[in-house]
Amino acid sequence: xxxxxxxxxxxxxxxxxxxxxxxxxxxxxxxxxxxxxxxxxxxxxxxxxxxxxxxxxxxxxxxxxxxxxxxxxxxxxxxxxxxxxxxxxxxxxxxxxxxxxxxxxxxxxxxxxxxxxxxxxxxxxxxxxxxxxxxxxxxxxxxxxxxxxxxxxxxxxxxxxxxxxxxxxxxxxxxxxxxxxxxxxxxxxxxxxxxxxxxxxxxxxxxxxxxxxxxxxxxxxxxxxxxxxxxxxxxxxxxxxxxxxxxxxxxxxxxxxxxxxxxxxxxxxxxxxxxxxxxxxxxxxxxxxxxxx
Amino acid sequence: xxxxxxxxxxxxxxxxxxxxxxxxxxxxxxxxxxxxxxxxxxxxxxxxxxxxxxxxxxxxxxxxxxxxxxxxxxxxxxxxxxxxxxxxxxxxxxxxxxxxxxxxxxxxxxxxxxxxxxxxxxxxxxxxxxxxxxxxxxxxxxxxxxxxxxxxxxxxxxxxxxxxxxxxxxxxxxxxxxxxxxxxxxxxxxxxxxxxxxxxxxxxxxxxxxxxxxxxxxxxxxxxxxxxxxxxxxxxxxxxxxxxxxxxxxxxxxxxxxxxxxxxxxxxxxxxxxxxxxxxxxxxxxxxxxxxxxxxxxxxxxxxxx
Numbered sequence: 001x002x003x004x005x006x007x008x009x010x011x012x013x014x015x016x017x018x019x020x021x022x023x024x025x026x027x028x029x030x031x032x033x034x035x036x037x038x039x040x041x042x043x044x045x046x047x048x049x050x051x052x053x054x055x056x057x058x059x060x061x062x063x064x065x066x067x068x069x070x071x072x073x074x075x076x077x078x079x080x081x082x083x084x085x086x087x088x089x090x091x092x093x094x095x096x097x098x099x100x101x102x103x104x105x106x107x108x109x110x111x112x113x114x115x116x117x118x119x120x121x122x123x124x125x126x127x128x129x130x131x132x133x134x135x136x137x138x139x140x141x142x143x144x145x146x147x148x149x150x151x152x153x154x155x156x157x158x159x160x161x162x163x164x165x166x167x168x169x170x171x172x173x174x175x176x177x178x179x180x181x182x183x184x185x186x187x188x189x190x191x192x193x194x195x196x197x198x199x200x201x202x203x204x205x206x207x208x209x210x211x212x213x214x215x216x217x218x219x220x221x222x223x224x225x226x227x228x229x230x231x232x233x234x235x236x237x238x239x240x241x242x243x244x245x246x247x248x249x250x251x252x253x254x255x256x257x258x259x260x261x262x263x264x265x266x267x268x269x270x271x272x273x274x275x276x277x278x279x280x281x282x283x284x285x286x287x288x289x290x291x292x293x
Numbered sequence: 294x295x296x297x298x299x300x301x302x303x304x305x306x307x308x309x310x311x312x313x314x315x316x317x318x319x320x321x322x323x324x325x326x327x328x329x330x331x332x333x334x335x336x337x338x339x340x341x342x343x344x345x346x347x348x349x350x351x352x353x354x355x356x357x358x359x360x361x362x363x364x365x366x367x368x369x370x371x372x373x374x375x376x377x378x379x380x381x382x383x384x385x386x387x388x389x390x391x392x393x394x395x396x397x398x399x400x401x402x403x404x405x406x407x408x409x410x411x412x413x414x415x416x417x418x419x420x421x422x423x424x425x426x427x428x429x430x431x432x433x434x435x436x437x438x439x440x441x442x443x444x445x446x447x448x449x450x451x452x453x454x455x456x457x458x459x460x461x462x463x464x465x466x467x468x469x470x471x472x473x474x475x476x477x478x479x480x481x482x483x484x485x486x487x488x489x490x491x492x493x494x495x496x497x498x499x500x501x502x503x504x505x506x507x508x509x510x511x512x513x514x515x516x517x518x519x520x521x522x523x524x525x526x527x528x529x530x531x532x533x534x535x536x537x538x539x540x541x542x543x544x545x546x547x548x549x550x551x552x553x554x555x556x557x558x559x560x561x562x563x564x565x566x567x568x569x570x571x572x573x574x575x576x577x578x579x580x581x582x583x584x585x586x587x588x589x590x591x592x593x594x595x596x597x598x599x
Contacts, residue, residue, distance in 0.1 A: 009501045016399055020409050023393065027413045027473065030427060033437055049440045097320040099313070106313055107306040116324060122580050124331025125572035126533075126552070127559040131344075132331050148327050151320070181312035210420040213534050217560055228422045235426025236538055260430055264423055271418055279411065286477045 034268075038062055038261040042254040061255065062262035065243040071234075072266060075227030078142075082226055083208045086146045090204040091197065093150045098159035099185045104168065120153050133218055144218040145211070145226070152207075155200040158288050162196035163189055199285040202278060209271070227267060234263050338570035351566075358570035367554060371571075375531045375550040381464045383524055389472045391517060394479035398509065410480075413473025425538035428466055429453065453539065456547040463539065463548075482516045483509065519590050526586030529578045551575045 005013075033052055037045060041057025048056045066072055100106070101113045123129075129148070138144040166189065174184050190197060212228035219225060233239045240256050307314055333348075338358060340351040362368050393413065400406045416424075431437045432452035439449040452458045486508065494504045533552035540548035549557075551571060559568030 006500065012399070012501065013401075016396055017402075017405065020396055020400065020405075023472075024409050024412045027416060027469065030431070030469070031415070033431075034427065046435065050444055051441070052437070093320070093323070096316045100317045100320055103310065103313055106310050107302065108314075108317055112317060112321065115321070119324060119328040121583055122332065122576060123328065124334045125569060125576055126555055127565050127569045127572060128331035128334025128337070129327075130560060131334060131565065132327070136326075151323060181310075181316070206418075210422075212420075212422050213537075228420055231420075231422045231426060232538065235422065236429050257430070257433075257435070260426065264426060264430075268419060268423055272415070275415070275418055276411075279414065282414075283477055286474075287481060 034261050034264050037258060038265045040258055042258045045258060046254040059258070062258035063266075065240075065255070065259050066262045066266050069243045071222075071225075071230045072227070072263070074223060075225055075230040078223075078225060079209060079227040081142065082145055082211070083205050086208045087201060087204045089146055089150050090152070090155075091201050094152070094156050094159055094200060094204075095185060095190070095197070097151055097156050098163050099181070099189070101156075102160050102163035104164075116153055116156065130217060139218055140220050140224070142224055145208075145214055149207075149214070152204070155203055158285075159193070159196055159200055161288075162193040166192060195281075195284060196288065198281050199288055202281050203285060231263065231267055235260055335569060335573050335576075337566050338573045340566055342566040342569075344565075354566075358567045359574065361567060362571050362574070367549075370546065371549055371551045371554045374547060375529055375552075377547075378460060378463060378531050378536075378550060379528045381460055382467055383528075385464055385468050386471060386475070387521065387524060389468060390475035391479055391513075393472055394476040394483060394513075395505075395509065397476065397480060398483045399505075410473065413476070415473070416470045417474040419470070421535055422538065424466055424470060425535060428462060428539060432462065453541065454543045456544045459540065459544045459548040463535065467535075478520065479513055479516060482513045486512045515593070518593050522586045522590040522593065526583040527579075528582055529575060 036052045036055050039055040039058060039060070039062075040052075041055075041059040042061065044057035097116070101109055101116065103109055124132075133139060133144055133148060138147065170188060170192070171184055174188050179188070210228065212226065212232060215224075215226050215229050216232075219229075238256070240252075240259055243259055337348055337351065339353055339355060340348070341354050341357075342348065342351045397406055397409060400409075419427075433439070434449055434451065438452065443449060450458070452462060490508045490512075491504055494508050499507060529551070531550045531552060533550065533556050536548055536550050536553040537556060540553065552575070555568045555572045555575070558564045558571070
């Protein structure tokens with residue numbers, strides 16, 4: 001249907017596109033700035049003032065420093081462990097939980113659901129949790145970042161809704177064929193609810209990738225630190241001594257800035273490269289979370 | 294008799310569902326240990342908790358820690374900062390995603406709309422540590438913001454050391470991170486509007502603004518109301534993470550919120566009972582707010598958290 005547009009309507013369209021372009025630019029510019037500075041020559045950048053719209057000089061020195069930093073490597077490996085092992089445990093335990101509270105003919109379903117939902121509204125808080133981890137002997141162990149958060153009740157509810165909405169006949173048929181509950185859960189329900197499984201997997205994985213607070217309070221051994229904790233040292237506490245050992249004080253001051261930007265790049269680009277492939281699952285997640293769980 | 298039949302019910306259920314029963318035991322064990330034990334642990338807010346004596350041997354002191362908190366200067370400061378940060382985040386963080394969604398909804402060029410969406414979602418995927426790292430670099434003496442200020446002849450400012458700048462920085466970065474992402478839910482509501490409504494409005498002579506006013510806006514009003522109410526429910530649950538990453542002693546006056554105070558007193562000063570009491574006070578307020586918000590939300594619409 002071709003509707004002839006009035007003048008005010010066209011003016012609005014122009015204004016709208018301009019405004020949205022401006023918003024997009026504001027959202028994007030911080031990233032561009034990080035990219036540009038990370039490839040800049042430290043001395044030239046330090047002397048430069050004004051808007052940066054391309055690398056100031058060109059140098060890979062910052063990246064060399066970042067890639068020769070053992071911490072970044074250790075952090076990446078540890079984070080990879082927490083993401084892979086942690087998420088696997090999360091998904092298995094959450095689907096078991098969701099399976100239990102979505103059994104329609106199971107007499108404990110209602111009381112267990114209540115018991116679980118209560119924890120969404122009230123928690124012991126930081127200190128009792130910390131003392132619990134301490135008394136369980138989990139302090140300074142990788143498990144401290146995996147076991148205590150193995151089920152997120154929010155994700156559990158997303159999955160429970162998906163399981164609950166499956167037609168009963170599918171499981172009845174499987175039971176008649178002699179399938180036990182594990183077979184039903186992992187071989188029949190899993191493939192049928194794959195979109196929801198994908199969404200919670202993504203949520204858990206992103207959670208592990210971003211997490212630093214629990215690591216900070218539970219871990220003291222640097223060999224166990226996830227990437228985010230090292231990033232915190234480099235970006236916020238400004239400690240880069242192991243990357244700047246053979247520089248003078250003035251050089252340090254200058255190159256430390258470009259190193260910080262290169263560090264942001266190294267820690268962020270892998271995620272942003274994955275992002276186009278995952279975007280639709282994230283968006284789906286927002287939708288699933290929005291409907292009544 | 295009743296007891297007996299209850300037992301036989303359990304037995305019958307077990308014989309039918311015994312694998313599910315084992316699964317349940319694992320899940321229940323997890324919730325008991327990692328959620329209900331800490332809940333019981335809040336009783337130490339009423340004790341002088343001593344690590345060597347444990348939670349069963351420590352001395353009960355009643356409301357001592359609550360009294361101490363409320364008579365200290367920290368009570369008002371942390372409560373005020375928590376409320377103000379939430380308030381400013383709601384003031385800016387709530388309407389902007391709606392406006393963005395409404396503007397995007399008027400765009401007819403598909404690739405432009407898609408590009409704007411993808412780019413404005415992007416900041417959501419940056420970890421909080423990296424975002425705060427970017428804030429630290431951008432606001433440093435020779436950083437981006439100060440370069441721009443200097444370009445216009447202004448004076449360079451040490452933003453993160455000035456109490457009056459903490460809230461603007463905190464709210465601006467939250468807005469940058471979430472505005473695109475938070476608009477998704479409104480865009481979905483807008484996508485669900487029946488095109489026939491617009492056609493009808495058009496035939497009735499409604500111009501574009503009238504169509505927006507009488508069709509678009511009413512169709513997302515329920516979503517707006519529900520999300521607003523749910524946001525109110527989170528008013529006192531200001532997380533500690535971003536605050537801890539961005540604050541320092543110079544800006545405690547405006548930056549220190551309840552959760553960051555609990556972290557500092559509890560884990561850095563090992564003042565366990567006192568900080569548990571402060572945390573408990575916060576949890577109870579949160580509980581009241583969330584339950585009220587949900588009741589309201591249910592009244593206004595079909596949707597609620599549970």
